[in-house]
Amino acid sequence: METQNHVGVIVVAAGKGSRMGTRESKQYLLLEDKPIIVHTLEVFDRMPLVKEIVLVTGADDIDRCAGWVSRYGLRKVIKVISGGRERQQSVYKGLLAIGTEWVMVHDGVRPFVEPEHVEACYRKAVNTGAAVLAVKVKDTIKQVSESGMIEATPDRRSLWAIHTPQAFRLSDLRKAHEQAEADGFTGTDDSMLVERMGIPVNVVEGSYTNIKITTPEDLEYAAFMLKHRGEKNT
């Protein structure tokens, strides 16, 4: 499969980061002197597979994000736009701003995604219709009631933790978002919206290091990861 300049990427970074608890939204915190969002964008900007990137950010952050795009030479970032109240609305605004046949959606706070996994996810989507990166869960997962009682123990062999990127045909994902909006349905990822349209979604095994930086301990791990990577590359 020819994979030059094929796919559009929507990087969502319009969240408030309330679980991180910092004044500055987590996607703008520095990791080795560079905002987390820049680390994330660099992964996709460097990939030959990627044609264009739309960055979805907070309305008040557009100017500084555009500044980083030019300062860090992120040539594929064609638009920096404002997001919505929920992640789902931010993704939808990105979908209206992108023009490729295939699209990948990625969290701005997952800077450690491996290019080979991004490519594997894209290839799987093109071959099958839709794909997401994920890892097998390592813990035993319980379904627990609000009062703290265990209700069920699903078979771990069928449980995966879902990551981004998630890759779809642009027309499918737009329709899925529009249907969800019409139905008043909010999902926690894009594949949920596509699944409810009856479109099968494949899982592609990624890496446990593709963390979503969510709480303060994730930042410590992220700093460790970057340092370790730097050492490996010297």
Ligand SMILES: Nc1ccn([C@@H]2O[C@H](COP(=O)(O)OP(=O)(O)OP(=O)(O)O)[C@@H](O)[C@H]2O)c(=O)n1
């Ligand atoms: N209205 C929103 C909410 C979230 N996101 C983005 O979606 C990604 C995953 O969301 P999450 O980690 O939950 O980020 P926040 O919503 O910022 O975090 P929290 O739930 O702790 O407030 C992040 O890159 C975040 O910026 C977004 O673009 N628009």
Ligand SMILES: C[C@](O)(CO)[C@H](O)COP(=O)(O)O
């Ligand atoms: C899309 C996602 O990153 C997949 O793990 C995740 O569901 C986002 O969820 P959040 O509620 O925004 O943390």
